[in-house]
Amino acid sequence: MTVFSFHINGDRVEVAAPDHWTLLEVLRYRLGLTGTKQGCDKGDCGACTVLVDGRPWLACLTLAKSVEGREITTIEGLMPAHRKSGGAGADPLQDAFDRCGALQCGFCQPGMILSARALLARNPRPTRVEIRHALSGNLCRCTGYTQIFEAVESAVAQACGTTTAARAWEAQRERACEREDTP
Amino acid sequence: MLRLPKFELRSPRTLSEAIQLLEEAGPAAMVIAGGTDLVPNMKHELATPELLVSLAHIEELRGVRREPEGALAIGAMTSLAEVAASELVQRFAPALAQACSLVAGPQLRAMGTLGGNVLLDTRCQWFNQSYFWRQALGFCMKKDGSVCHVVQGGKNCVAAASNDTAPALMTLGARLELEGPEGSRTTAIDDFWVADGIVNKKLGASEILTRIVVPPTPRGHRGAYGKLRDRGSIDFPLLGVAVRLDVDETERVAHADVVVTALAAQPKRVAKVGDTLRGQTLGSPEFESAVLAVAELARKQCRPLPNIPGDADYRREMVPVYVKRTLFAAARGDGPVHHV
Ligand SMILES: Cc1cc2nc3c(=O)[nH]c(=O)nc-3n(C[C@H](O)[C@H](O)[C@H](O)COP(=O)(O)OP(=O)(O)OC[C@H]3O[C@@H](n4cnc5c(N)ncnc54)[C@H](O)[C@@H]3O)c2cc1C
Ligand code: SF4
Ligand code: FES
Ligand code: FES
Numbered sequence: 239m240t241v242f243s244f245h246i247n248g249d250r251v252e253v254a255a256p257d258h259w260t261l262l263e264v265l266r267y268r269l270g271l272t273g274t275k276q277g278c279d280k281g282d283c284g285a286c287t288v289l290v291d292g293r294p295w296l297a298c299l300t301l302a303k304s305v306e307g308r309e310i311t312t313i314e315g316l317m318p319a320h321r322k323s324g325g326a327g328a329d330p331l332q333d334a335f336d337r338c339g340a341l342q343c344g345f346c347q348p349g350m351i352l353s354a355r356a357l358l359a360r361n362p363r364p365t366r367v368e369i370r371h372a373l374s375g376n377l378c379r380c381t382g383y384t385q386i387f388e389a390v391e392s393a394v395a396q397a398c399g400t401t402t403a404a405r406a407w408e409a410q411r412e413r414a415c416e417r418e419d420t421p
Numbered sequence: 422m423l424r425l426p427k428f429e430l431r432s433p434r435t436l437s438e439a440i441q442l443l444e445e446a447g448p449a450a451m452v453i454a455g456g457t458d459l460v461p462n463m464k465h466e467l468a469t470p471e472l473l474v475s476l477a478h479i480e481e482l483r484g485v486r487r488e489p490e491g492a493l494a495i496g497a498m499t500s501l502a503e504v505a506a507s508e509l510v511q512r513f514a515p516a517l518a519q520a521c522s523l524v525a526g527p528q529l530r531a532m533g534t535l536g537g538n539v540l541l542d543t544r545c546q547w548f549n550q551s552y553f554w555r556q557a558l559g560f561c562m563k564k565d566g567s568v569c570h571v572v573q574g575g576k577n578c579v580a581a582a583s584n585d586t587a588p589a590l591m592t593l594g595a596r597l598e599l600e601g602p603e604g605s606r607t608t609a610i611d612d613f614w615v616a617d618g619i620v621n622k623k624l625g626a627s628e629i630l631t632r633i634v635v636p637p638t639p640r641g642h643r644g645a646y647g648k649l650r651d652r653g654s655i656d657f658p659l660l661g662v663a664v665r666l667d668v669d670e671t672e673r674v675a676h677a678d679v680v681v682t683a684l685a686a687q688p689k690r691v692a693k694v695g696d697t698l699r700g701q702t703l704g705s706p707e708f709e710s711a712v713l714a715v716a717e718l719a720r721k722q723c724r725p726l727p728n729i730p731g732d733a734d735y736r737r738e739m740v741p742v743y744v745k746r747t748l749f750a751a752a753r754g755d756g757p758v759h760h761v
Contacts, residue, residue, distance in 0.1 A: 256427065257427075257428060257429050257430040257473075258424075258425040258426065258427050258428050258430075259425075260425065260460075276422060279422055279423040279464065280423055280460075280461040280464055280465075281457060281460075281461055281525075281529060282655065284526065284528060287528060293531050294527060294528045294531065295528055295531065295532060296457075296528045296529065296532065299456055299457055299460040299461065299532065300456070300532070301430055301453075301456065301460070301473075301475075303430050303432075304430070304432070304456075304475060304477060353527070353528075371527070372527060374526050374527060374653075374654035374655065375525070375526025375527045375528045375529065375654065375655060376526075377655075
C-alpha cells in the first residue's frame with residue numbers, strides 16, 4: 239500500500255492504494271467517483287475514459303500510480319469546471335446530449351462526453367468525420383451513434399451561435415409528412 | 422471485473438537505472454511502456470511479473486528527430502498518436518504514419534507507444550482469453566499447457582504477429598537500437614523476428630528498446646498501409662499489408678517491397694515483388710498488370726492460419742485484394758487502405 243497524490247477535477251487528493259490497482263479502481267472504489275464506468279475492463283469499450291492532461295485515456299488500463307501528479311478530469315468534474323469559468327448549469331455538452339436524446343441506458347455517456355470535450359478543446363468546430371473519428375474509441379450498444387454525433391454538433395452550433403441542420407429523424411418526419419400531403 | 426495480480430511498480434528516471442532494476446530482478450521483472458498490451462495480458466494472467474519497470478519518466482526515450490544524414494530516429498516511448506501526426510514521418514515514411522494511425526482507437530493510440538507496438542506479444546483466439554476460459558480449454562502451448570488448438574498435433578505455436586507497425590518498418594528497412602546490461606546493439610528489424618509464436622522476437626534479458634531508426638528514403642519514395650479488421654474503429658488486424666514503391670524522376674519503379682502481417686508468428690515479405698515491379702512506369706498498363714501479378718504472388722505465398730478471429734479462408738481471399746489496393750494507393754501517393 240502506497241499513498242499517492244492525485245490532481246482530480248481540480249482538487250488535490252491523497253489516496254492509499256496498492257501498486258497493482260488501476261486508476262479506474264482508485265476512482266470508483268477509493269474516491270467514490272462512480273461516474274467513470276467499468277465496462278470490459280480490458281481496453282475495448284471506452285466506458286472508463288477520463289482525461290489525463292486533457293487527453294482521453296482509458297482508466298482501466300492505467301496503473302493508478304503512473305498518473306501521479308497529472309491532471310485528471312472525470313465526468314464529475316465537467317459541471318464544476320464549467321461553472322468556475324463563469325458558466326451556468328451543466329457543461330454545454332452534457333446539456334446537448336440531454337437535449338438531443340443522445341442516450342438510452344447511459345452507460346457510455348461519461349466516456350463519450352469526455353472524448354467529445356477533449357475534441358472541442360483542440361478543435362472547436364469539428365466536422366462530422368472528425369467527430370466520428372474522435373469518438374471511435376467509445377462504444378455505444380444502444381443509440382446507433384447518430385444522436386450522439388448530433389449532440390456534439392448541437393453543442394458546437396450553440397457555442398458558435400448558429401443552428402444545426404435538421405436531425406436525421408426530423409428530416410425523415412418531414413419526408414413522411416410530404417408523402418402524406420401528395421394526393 | 423478483471424483484477425490485476427499483485428506486483429511492484431518502479432518508475433526510474435534514467436535508462437541505466439531501469440536496466441539495473443531489470444537485471445537485479447531477472448525474469449521476475451518486465452518493462453511497461455503504455456501498458457495497453459501488457460495490462461490486459463496481466464489481467465488474463467498471461468504474464469505475471471513481480472516487478473514492473475515503467476519507462477514513462479525516461480525523457481530521452483521520447484520524440485521524433487531527423488538525423489543530419491536524413492534518417493528518422495523515433496524514441497521507443499513516443500506515442501503512436503504522435504508518430505501518426507508527425508509531419509516528418511508522414512513525409513519520409515508514410516507507410517509508418519498510416520500504420521500508426523490505424524492501431525486500435527484514439528485513447529489507445531495516445532497511451533500506446535511505438536516501442537510497445539514493435540514488441541507486442543503475438544495473438545491467438547485461444548490465448549488472449551481469461552485464465553478461467555483458458556483453463557476450461559485445458560490451456561495451450563503458449564501458456565500453461567502443452568497442445569495447440571490451431572494446428573492439431575502441431576509442435577510450434579503459430580500465434581499471429583499482430584503489430585501494425587512491424588510490416589511498415591520492414592518495408593522501410595528500419596533498425597532497432599537496444600540497450601542492455603552488456604551495452605548497446607543495433608539490429609535490422611528483419612533479423613529481429615523468429616518463427617515461434619511463443620516468443621517471436623530476439624529481445625535479450627533485461628534489454629530495453631530505445632530507438633527505432635528509419636534510414637533516409639529517396640525523393641521518389643512512396644509507401645502505404647492497408648488494414649483489414651472487423652470494426653474499423655478499434656480492432657487488431659485480420660490482415661495488414663505494408664507496401665513500398667521507390668520511383669525515379671520518370672516515375673519508373675526502382676525498388677518495391679510488400680510485407681504482410683497477421684498471418685503467423687512473424688510478418689511475411691512477399692518474394693519476387695521487386696523483380697515484378699521494377700522498371701514499370703506508374704499508371705501504365707504494364708504497371709497495372711505487374712500489380713495484379715504481385716497480388717497473385719502474395720495470394721500464393723500467404724496462408725493465414727485460424728489463429729486469430731476472422732475466417733482464415735476469407736482472410737486468404739483478402740490478401741490479393743489488399744495487396745493490390747495498397748500498391749495502387751502508394752502509386753497515387755495516397756492511403757491508408759481501410760474500410761471506414
Ligand atoms: C482494444 C485494443 C485494441 C488494439 N488494437 C491494436 C491494433 O489494431 N494494432 C496493434 O498493433 N495493436 C493494437 N493493440 C495493442 C496495443 O495497444 C499497441 O500495440 C501498443 O502500441 C502497445 O504499446 P504499449 O506502449 O502500450 O506497450 P506495453 O503494453 O507497455 O508493452 C508491450 C510489450 O512490450 C514490452 N516493452 C514495451 N516497451 C518496451 C521497451 N522500450 N523495451 C523493452 N520492452 C518493452 C513490454 O514489456 C510488453 O511485453 C490494441 C490493444 C487493445 C487493448
Ligand atoms: S497458436 Fe496454438 S499454441 Fe499458440 S497460442 Fe494459439 S492455440 Fe496456443
Ligand atoms: S472499461 Fe476500459 S475500455 Fe472498457
Ligand atoms: S446509451 Fe447505452 S451504451 Fe450508449
